[in-house]
Amino acid sequence: MDVEAVRTFVAVADHGQFQAAADELRISQQAVSKRIAGLERDLAVALLVRTPRGSQLSLDGRAFLPHARRVLAAVARAEHAVRPGSRPLRVDVLNRRIAPAQAVYRFYRSRPRTSLEPVALGELNAAQATEAVLRGTVDATFRALPADRVPAGISAERLLDFPLQLLVGPAHPLADARAVRPADLAGHRIWVPGIRPGMEWSAFYAALAETFGLSIDALGPHFGDEALMDTLADSPSLATLVGAGDRYVWPQAHDLRRVPLHDPTPVYPHSLLFRTDERHPALTELRAHLHETAPKTPDDAWLPRWASP
Incomplete structure (x- = not known):
C-alpha cells in the first residue's frame, strides 16, 4: 500500500476537497486524483463520493479512515525512531x-x-x-x-x-x-x-x-x-x-x-x-x-x- 496515497486520502477526508488537500500536501490536484484512484484500485473499493460541492466519504471510506490514521501515526513513529538522536x-x-x-x-x-x-x-x-x-x-x-x-x-x-x-x-x-x-x-x-x-x-x-x-x-x-x-x-x-x-x-x-x-x-x-x-x-x-x-x-x-x- 502506498503510504503517500493513504496520506492523501486522509487529507481529502479532512478538507472535503481535492484542491485543499493538494494545497496542504504541496502537490497538484491532478496528483491527488491519481493517488486516490490508485488507492481505490488497490483496495477494490470506492473511498470517496464526488459531489458538486466536493468529496464525501463513502461507507467504505468511513470504515477505512481510522485505520488510515493509525497507519500514518505508525509511519511517523517509525521515522522518529531512526531519526539521528531519537534512539539511544x-x-x-x-x-x-x-x-x-x-x-x-x-x-x-x-x-x-x-x-x-x-x-x-x-x-x-x-x-x-x-x-x-x-x-x-x-x-x-x-x-x-x-x-x-x-x-x-x-x-x-x-x-x-x-x-x-x-x-x-x-x-x-x-x-x-x-x-x-x-x-x-x-x-x-x-x-x-x-x-x-x-x-x-x-x-x-x-x-x-x-x-x-x-x-x-x-x-x-x-x-x-x-x-x-x-x-x-x-x-x-x-x-x-x-x-x-x-x-x-x-x-x-x-x-x-x-x-x-x-x-x-x-x-x-x-x-x-x-x-x-x-x-x-x-x-x-x-x-x-x-x-x-x-x-x-x-x-x-x-x-x-x-x-x-
Missing part, C-alpha cells in the same frame, strides 16, 4: 568493569541527558564485534584491532591507551614494590582467566609474554571476578594483570595491591570502531569527549607491533 546510542564496552565502560560512564555523567545504551559483547571477538557494528546491532565497539583488519565502511580511532598494572595479594613477593619492569615478572605465574583463542586480548597477552619471557595463562575454570580476587588474596605466588582504568571491587580484608609496570609500560590499545557513515549526534559527542579526556599514552609505552596507529 548503543556502545559495546566489552565488560562493564574495564576502562571503556568507565570512560563511557564518565561521558554520560558529563552529559546526563544523552540517550545512551551500553552493552557488553565480551563473548564476541574483534571481527564479530565489528560485524555487529556493520549490521547495526550496535553503533560502536571498543576493540584492539590491527589496521589491516579494519573492514571497509568502518572507521577506527585509537582513543583509550590504558597502562597495565600487576594485581597481587599481600603475601606476593612484589606486593610492596612501587613499580616493576615487565622483565622482572619472568618466573612469576600470571593468571588471566577468561582468555580464549581467537580473542584480541589473547593475541595481546601472547605478544606480551613472548616479548618479555613471561608465563601468562588462563588455566582452570573462570568463576568470575570475585573468585579471582579471592584467589589472589590467598595466594603468595599468583598475580594477574588489570588496566589502570579498570574498576574492580574487593573486600578490604583482601588487601590486594596494584603495582604499576614501567620501563616499558605495557599498554592495551582500545580503539573505538564505528560505521564511517554513522551520523548519531551522541557518537560525535562521545568521540570528542574521549579525545579531550583520554589518558596520555606513556612515553615508555609498549604495544604489540600489530596495534593500530
